[in-house]
Structures are given as C-alpha cells and as structure tokens.
Amino acid sequence: MFKLKESFEPWKLREALLVGIVSVVFGVVYVAVTYLSVFLATLISFTGLGLLVYEPIYGVWFMASTFIAYFIRKPGAAIMAEVLAAFLEVLMGNVFGPLVLLSAALQGLGAELVFLAYDYKNYSLKVMILASLASGLVSFGLGFFISGFTLLSFGLILVMLAIRLISSAFFAGYLSYFLAVRLEKTGLTKGYGHRAS
Amino acid sequence: MSSLNPGAKFLSILITAIVLSLSYRTKTNIIVAIAALVLTLTYRGLNYRRLILILGPFVLTAFGFFMTALLFADESANFTGTYGKSEFNVNSMATAWLLSTRIMAFGCLAILFTLTTEPEAFFRSLRQQFKLSSKFAFGLLASYHFLPTIRGEYFMVRAAARVRGVRVWPLSPRLIIPILVRAFRRADNLAMAMESRGFNPLAPRGQAITVPLRVRDALFMLFPVLAVI
Structure with a gap:
C-alpha cells in the first residue's frame, strides 16, 4: 500500500471548526439548489425523466470535501469534511436520513484515496477533478444499493452516470478549485495546513 | 421517542436503512415507512410545519422515482397499458412501486430521527457514547x-x-x-x-449534562427487525 513519507500534525481546533462551518455554507447552497431542482423535477416527472434533474447538481454534494481538502492537506480531511457535512445534513432533514452518513464516508473515501495517491502534496486542478470523479463514481455505485438502480434500464443508467460524473468534475473539481484559489489570494487562509513548498 | 438515546436511535435507524437498501420488497418498505411515521407522530413536541416542509420534497422525489421506474424499468414483457406514447408493463409497475415506496421508507426514517432529536443531545451522545473527540x-x-x-x-x-x-x-x-x-x-x-476561554481538547473533562443509555434504547435497537419481517 501507500506509505506516507512524513508525519502530519494532529488536527487543530480551528481546522475542525473550519470543516464544520464550510460544510454549513455548502449545505445552505445545496438546499437552495435542491429546492430549485425538486421544482423542475416535478414539472417533468411525467416524462419519467424526473430523476435526471438531480444528476446535474449532484456534484455540489462533494464540493465541501474537495474544497476542505485543498486547505487542510492532511490524511482524513476529505472524509472528515463529508462526514461532518452529513451529520449536519441529517439534522437539517435529508431524504436519506442517517443513511447519508454511510454514503458520505464512502464518497469521502473515494476522494481521499486520490489525494493519498499523490501523497497529499499535489492539489492541482487535475487532482481535484480526479478526486471529485472518484467521489462521483462511489456515490453512483452506492446508488445501486440505496436507490435500486439495478432495476432501471441500462441506457438510462449510463446517461445518469455520465451526467453525474460531469457534474462532479465541474462542481467538486473545477468550481471548488476555482473558489479555493480565489480565497487563497485574499490571504485569509494562511496557516491552514499549507506546508512550505 | 425523545427520551431515547440519540446516538442509539441514530444507529438503530441507520441499520434499518441499510437492511432496507439490500432488500427488494415493497411490503417491507411500506411497513417500515408506516411504523416510522406513526412513531414520529406520537412524539409530543412535533413541529408539524417542519414535518410538512421536509415531507413535501420526499413525496416529490418518490413520485419522480415512480415515473422513472415505470417508464425506464429494466424489463420487457406483458404489455398491459399505455401512458402517453410509451407502454409499460406489470413488471415496471412493480418496480415503480418498489423504488418509490423505498424512498418513502427512507424519508420516514429520516423524519423519525430529525424531528424527534434535539441536536444538542445528539452531539452530546456522539461524544459520550461514540467517543467522538x-x-x-x-x-x-x-x-x-x-x-x-x-x-x-x-x-x-x-x-x-x-x-x-x-x-x-x-x-x-x-x-x-x-x-x-x-x-x-x-x-x-x-x-x-x-x-x-480555556478549551483544551486533550485535557480530561467532565460532563455538564449526561445522556444516559437505558433499557429502552436496547429495546429500540430491535426496530430494524421490522425491516426483516
């Protein structure tokens, strides 16, 4: 398996707080987007394509995870961000309830493995997109168990998978990276996990 | 419901949901959904406005699943009806019911937890029973x-x-x-x-309010059994 070349500092309190607060921010954004799509989905649900409306925004789910990982460059950041976001999600009321905790942990693990493969050193746009794709793939795999995708036609599943991956790459990959770089320029983020490079 | 240990309740509901996600039976989904809804309604401090606000999107999502499964199910036999220009069959009807009742079951389980749990008590329980740092x-x-x-x-x-x-x-x-x-x-x-203010995560600390783990929590751990029936 992978072997980390250096040891990492334990989590600081401000980092734990940052994860929580950033998760809340993305949670609020996610709810805003969800209401929009529930509305859209209902409008077109008679065509049977209602399920597809959720796919384009699926990537917003993973944003907190990659965004946090960019700033807190240590093992567990991506998983922790997803799991803490899931706890908050459960309290705010999510369709899947306590089950999101499980899916969040596994999705976070997907992204985590990508960052681990780069030894927590490379946070370029490419790696961020890879991490988001890993989250997207895991979440889609879970869909087979949780949402019973096995019972749907193969063609529809392929279309859903394609849209979900594009959405993951765009939101959790590109947009998270873009936001992270913009924030870094403000100078506010000094001292968050960045090791001298 | 409110007197249950939030952590134990969370775990019990999580297990029920996992069992449900591995089973493919419409009847089970309905039983769990109704049981969860009834338990939620027995909670005295229930906020009906929140219940409707949360339940609304669930119903819409379940309906979306229903229509999707009806028209795009992975089977093709015995045509029995038409919907617009497309035809659907008995199998896809069953699939549609299966998937949409499943979403409703998840939704009701989620409500059961969210609406009957004090967030503060939940965090306390996570720290006391589940040793979250x-x-x-x-x-x-x-x-x-x-x-x-x-x-x-x-x-x-x-x-x-x-x-x-x-x-x-x-x-x-x-x-x-x-x-x-x-x-x-x-x-x-x-x-x-x-x-x-002297917060030190490593220092030993007492608990201002303890969240007890009682016999009734062990009883509620039997809730997942419903999903197996």
Whole structure:
C-alpha cells in the first residue's frame, strides 16, 4: 500500500471548526439548489425523466470535501469534511436520513484515496477533478444499493452516470478549485495546513 | 421517542436503512415507512410545519422515482397499458412501486430521527457514547448554531447583488466567495474564543449534562427487525 513519507500534525481546533462551518455554507447552497431542482423535477416527472434533474447538481454534494481538502492537506480531511457535512445534513432533514452518513464516508473515501495517491502534496486542478470523479463514481455505485438502480434500464443508467460524473468534475473539481484559489489570494487562509513548498 | 438515546436511535435507524437498501420488497418498505411515521407522530413536541416542509420534497422525489421506474424499468414483457406514447408493463409497475415506496421508507426514517432529536443531545451522545473527540463534537455544535446566521448571510449577499442589478445563480462565485471569506474568519475567531476561554481538547473533562443509555434504547435497537419481517 501507500506509505506516507512524513508525519502530519494532529488536527487543530480551528481546522475542525473550519470543516464544520464550510460544510454549513455548502449545505445552505445545496438546499437552495435542491429546492430549485425538486421544482423542475416535478414539472417533468411525467416524462419519467424526473430523476435526471438531480444528476446535474449532484456534484455540489462533494464540493465541501474537495474544497476542505485543498486547505487542510492532511490524511482524513476529505472524509472528515463529508462526514461532518452529513451529520449536519441529517439534522437539517435529508431524504436519506442517517443513511447519508454511510454514503458520505464512502464518497469521502473515494476522494481521499486520490489525494493519498499523490501523497497529499499535489492539489492541482487535475487532482481535484480526479478526486471529485472518484467521489462521483462511489456515490453512483452506492446508488445501486440505496436507490435500486439495478432495476432501471441500462441506457438510462449510463446517461445518469455520465451526467453525474460531469457534474462532479465541474462542481467538486473545477468550481471548488476555482473558489479555493480565489480565497487563497485574499490571504485569509494562511496557516491552514499549507506546508512550505 | 425523545427520551431515547440519540446516538442509539441514530444507529438503530441507520441499520434499518441499510437492511432496507439490500432488500427488494415493497411490503417491507411500506411497513417500515408506516411504523416510522406513526412513531414520529406520537412524539409530543412535533413541529408539524417542519414535518410538512421536509415531507413535501420526499413525496416529490418518490413520485419522480415512480415515473422513472415505470417508464425506464429494466424489463420487457406483458404489455398491459399505455401512458402517453410509451407502454409499460406489470413488471415496471412493480418496480415503480418498489423504488418509490423505498424512498418513502427512507424519508420516514429520516423524519423519525430529525424531528424527534434535539441536536444538542445528539452531539452530546456522539461524544459520550461514540467517543467522538471533543474538538470535532464542539466544532460541529458550533457550526450547527451558525446555520441560521449563514443562511441569512446567503440571502443578504444575494439581495445585495440583485440590488446592484447583478444576475446571480445559487452557486455564483460572486455569492459564495464573500460567504466563504466570512467562514474562514469565523473559524479563526471561534477557535480563538474557545481557546482563550480555556478549551483544551486533550485535557480530561467532565460532563455538564449526561445522556444516559437505558433499557429502552436496547429495546429500540430491535426496530430494524421490522425491516426483516
């Protein structure tokens, strides 16, 4: 398996707080987007394509995870961000309830493995997109168990998978990276996990 | 429901949901959904407005699943009816019911937890029974309390953009960056505030309020059995 070349500092309190607060921010954004799509989905649900409306925004789910990982460059950041976001999600009321905790942990693990493969050193746009794709793939795999995708036609599943991956790459990959770089320029983020490079 | 240990309740509901996600029986889904809904309704401090606000999207999602499964199910035999131009069959009808009742079951389980649990008690239980480190437990609790503030900020920034005639969509960087900037400041300030008041995650600490684990929690752990029937 992978072997980390250096040891990492334990989590600081401000980092734990940052994860929580950033998760809340993305949670609020996610709810805003969800209401929009529930509305859209209902409008077109008679065509049977209602399920597809959720796919384009699926990537917003993973944003907190990659965004946090960019700033807190240590093992567990991506998983922790997803799991803490899931706890908050459960309290705010999510369709899947306590089950999101499980899916969040596994999705976070997907992204985590990508960052681990780069030894927590490379946070370029490419790696961020890879991490988001890993989250997207895991979440889609879970869909087979949780949402019973096995019972749907193969063609529809392929279309859903394609849209979900594009959405993951765009939101959790590109947009998270873009936001992270913009924030870094403000100078506010000094001292968050960045090791001298 | 409110007197149950939140952590144990969470675990029990999680197990039920996992069992459900591995089973493919419409009847089981319905039994679990109704049981969860009934248990929720017996909760005395129930907030009906929240119940409807949360239940609404669930029903719509379940309906979306129903239609999708009806028209795009993975089977092709015995045509029995038409819907618009497309035809559906008995199998896809069954699939549609299966998937949509399943979503409803998940939804009712979620409501059962969300509406009958005090967030504070839940975090306390996570720390006391599940040994979540106090750094993360209090971090979560603090962030949870900022939810209304952050939501307010979001709408404020959006309104500010609109006043200036700037077109924004829910995820515009123009909206999110100011909020994220505040998030970073807030995390810093909070950490400083907590540490200056002597918060030390490593020091041994007592509990102001203990969340007990009682016999009734063990009984509620039997709830997943419903899903197996």
